[in-house]
Amino acid sequence: MTELRRGPVVPQVASLLRERLRHGGFSPGDRLPNEVQLAAEFGVGRSSVREAVRLLVQDGLLDVRHGSGTFVAAADPDTGDVRQLVRRARVLEVYEVRRALEVEAARLAARRVRPEDVEALRAGLRERQDRRDGDPAVFVDADLAFHRAVVELSGNALLLSLFTAAEPVLREILTEMVRHEKHLPDSSVAHADLLDALERGDAEAAVAATVANLEPVLCGVRSAVS
Structure with missing residues (x-):
């Protein structure tokens, strides 16, 4: 089983x-x-x-x-493009929800984070970076663990529930992207900026770093759909 x-x-x-x-x-x-x-x-x-x-x-x-x-299903060349478009539209919906909830989570986390929380996030970010060039599924797990930690620090149970509900879909989407997309933007700097903003307790900078992390992929998916 x-x-x-x-x-x-x-x-x-x-x-x-x-x-x-x-x-x-x-x-x-x-x-x-x-x-x-x-x-x-x-x-x-x-x-x-x-x-x-x-x-x-x-x-x-x-x-x-x-x-x-x-x-x-049989591979039908006449409908293949349409099926891919439907798939990308569903990815877009998930990513739009992710952006909305993580932006608010980052804002709240910056106001509530403690020094010991920052150290845990720093360790999580190191883990993410160490896994960056390895197995895509392992890297995505480390990446989502970092983001989940930020959402947890928001102290908002509903945001955490929404993230938990979206996490399996995000894991599948991101693993597929990392494995197959050749030109994904490197968001390492945005992740480091988010950690720095949280350490300083700067809510607006935390929001900006979160947007810088998620917006490039979101724009790419929007372009593919349109």
Whole structure:
């Protein structure tokens, strides 16, 4: 049975299914295991599998044929660009939410951070930088851990809940970007600026650093969608 992380289940199951489609030897037209089998494999309820499949259907990766099962979608050159556009639009929505919640979290964290918190953030930032040229999934985990720590320091339980809900989707999106996009902007300076602003208790500088970190990727996704 696959062990899932803590947090929302459906995005994690959807991510696992995408990996299965990429690396599991499936071809267009192949039938997937049924809901009962997938639920047992992932250790989740059938409703979670059903919702995850629905997300992949929206992305054009799967076809559900009622009475027959779920099949890998055929590669159709006439609709490939449209499917990619839909995927990017969903990435855009997630990133817009991320920007909004992390900007406010940074503002609040700058007002509430303590010296011992700064030291923990500094260690987290070093971990992120050390992982930058390694395995994309490990790097993304370190990056999100740093950002999660900032959100936690905001002291706002609702912001933290929103971040927790978005985290599995962000992890999937960012890992895919780091692995496949050749010209992603280097946000190391923006991360260092954010840490410096938090250490000084400068809320506006913390907001500016957060925007500098997230806005380049957001602009790139917006351009791809438009």
